[in-house]
Amino acid sequence: MTIGLPRAFLYYRYRILWETFFENLSIQTVTSPPTNREILRKGTMYAIDEACLSSKIYLGHVEALIGKCDYIFVPRISNFGVREILCTKFSALYDIVSNTFRERDFNILEYNVDVRKSENEMSAFLKLGKAAGKKGRQVFFAYMMAKQAEKLEYEGNLQRQMILLKEKGLKVLVVGHGYNVYDAFVGEPVLNYLKSLGVTPIIAEIADRKKVRDLAADFSDTLPWVYNKELVGAVLDYKDRVDGIILLSAFPCGPDSLVNEIIIRRVKDKPVLNLLIDSQEAAGGVETRLESFTDILHTVHSGA
Ligand code: SF4
CATH class of the missing domain: 3.40.50.11890 (Rossmann fold)
Incomplete structure (x- = not known):
């Protein structure tokens, strides 16, 4: 199984978490290329005029992955609790993508975080791994490894920034x-x-x-x-x-x-x-x- 990761939106924040998780489940990932004029042109063509530039870019990246993988990973993240909400684009992303490309032949791998409805990050990953056909223990281990990798990346970035500040x-x-x-x-x-x-x-x-x-x-x-x-x-x-x-x-x-x-x-x-x-x-x-x-x-x- 190959999973496509659109190089846009929350990929930049959770790249290490997502990639390490899939890697530990022996699932191959493919990432869309860095944004270029063609990706933007296609994203703009598929998006409604009022959409923000970032969401146009996202659609362009999804389009770039169609036909290149078995599933495209489209996270739906609504909130991390009360007063911890995300822009509505992130809760609507799954529906936007599936409706925009409804005539194209591709599968979406779902991932839902909605803490106000008791769907936290860990439960979202456990469901994701199950949907990919993996066993519970294996998925839990992959998630813990991914969290560790994410923490190391975060701390490394912070340290490098402290050096730059000096x-x-x-x-x-x-x-x-x-x-x-x-x-x-x-x-x-x-x-x-x-x-x-x-x-x-x-x-x-x-x-x-x-x-x-x-x-x-x-x-x-x-x-x-x-x-x-x-x-x-x-x-x-x-x-x-x-x-x-x-x-x-x-x-x-x-x-x-x-x-x-x-x-x-x-x-x-x-x-x-x-x-x-x-x-x-x-x-x-x-x-x-x-x-x-x-x-x-x-x-x-x-x-x-
Ligand atoms: S916060 Fe929302 S509207 Fe603003 S750039 Fe991000 S997705 Fe677009």
Whole structure:
């Protein structure tokens, strides 16, 4: 059995967890290629106009996997508890994919997390393994191995980021969802261009999750979206250790537009650049803005 993993959305957050789980069950995985113009073109063609760029990209990745695997892994994650919800796209993903491609011949491997309905991550993995025809003990072992690998990756990323924070020179906090920040079409060109300008990007998503969630809870007890809360907490945690902040979002995003506004109002002592990437512009069109922003950072940094 080969399982296709769309290189989009929560793949960037749970890649190690998912891949290690399947590997420990001796299930082969194939991942769609990094986003390119063709993937975006097809995703845009299948998506409704109002969909955010990230969900268009997701559909393009699903399309790229059809015919290349036995199942496509499409997680449905609704919430991790009360006030720990995800953007509605993530709870609707299974239905969006199955309806969009209803005339194509492919199978979806389901994975449901809805803690408010007693479906937590572990039970979702146990059901997933069973659906793949594996025995309970084997699935449990695979899940525990995957959690261990995920923890090691998380700690390694955090350590590397702490080292980057101590480097000399300009540092910019890049605030955005991993699926945007690391996407080859959306955020990767921004990170690469910043580096070419001699600026070190610090990634808000790489943070001490307990600490940033506590900071976000102190800041607001009404924000509902769990990943956005982490980003707000990361801004509060990192803002005094960087020279500026870039808010990187995909157009149009409801949660980000609200949360970015909150961040802009809250952060008064650091330059903030709001970068909204759409399918026409992509990140290639933002170089001039990044250059101007870097000039401002140099001026502030040198105290001119
Ligand atoms: S949070 Fe924003 S970018 Fe992410 S899926 Fe929802 S609308 Fe799209």
